[in-house]
Amino acid sequence: MRHRRTRREAGSAMLIAVMMLVLMGLMGISAIDTASEDQAIAGLGNRSRSAFHAAEAGGAHARRLVAQADSRSDTPVLPTTALGDSAMYARYQTQPTYQADPAPPGGGPAIAYVEDAGPAAGMNLANPRFVKTIWQINVVGQSPENAGGLWGQRASTARVEIRQAKTLSAGY
Numbered sequence: 756m757r758h759r760r761t762r763r764e765a766g767s768a769m770l771i772a773v774m775m776l777v778l779m780g781l782m783g784i785s786a787i788d789t790a791s792e793d794q795a796i797a798g799l800g801n802r803s804r805s806a807f808h809a810a811e812a813g814g815a816h817a818r819r820l821v822a823q824a825d826s827r828s829d830t831p832v833l834p835t836t837a838l839g840d841s842a843m844y845a846r847y848q849t850q851p852t853y854q855a856d857p858a859p860p861g862g863g864p865a866i867a868y869v870e871d872a873g874p875a876a877g878m879n880l881a882n883p884r885f886v887k888t889i890w891q892i893n894v895v896g897q898s899p900e901n902a903g904g905l906w907g908q909r910a911s912t913a914r915v916e917i918r919q920a921k922t923l924s925a926g927y
């Protein structure tokens with residue numbers, strides 16, 4: 756009798772061991788899937804930040820262009836510019852870039868005079884009169900793209916809108 760009982764228990768132990776292996780395999784597959792999704796989400800966040808920082812760099816460049824403007828009728832042109840060293844982005848097919856917004860809100864140029872903000876304080880004692888002017892700057896930044904990579908990373912885009920004040924000696 757004892758011999759038969761031991762054989763039956765040995766079979767159930769094997770069944771339990773196989774079930775545990777299957778369960779552990781499913782848990783491993785689930786963990787790999789979760790890690791893969793987390794990495795893809797982190798990549799999206801990184802590309803979004805990269806696009807925003809590229810747009811901010813373009814905004815700083817555009818502010819320098821506005822600072823060099825001599826009159827309200829000047830329309831500074833922001834060139835499309837790649838950031839960083841191409842070797843730095845070797846695994847990507849592109850580098851982060853910024854450019855003037857091709858379709859700014861309200862239309863018109865991406866960098867434009869908007870309005871006068873009034874006389875410049877303490878600078879209007881004699882002719883010529885100085886005035887503060889407000890300029891609108893619209894820039895688009897784009898992150899690197901790696902369409903042929905493991906997750907087919909597409910580029911992210913970020914738009915930045917800036918208001919810049921500049922004092923001009925053009926009077927009213």
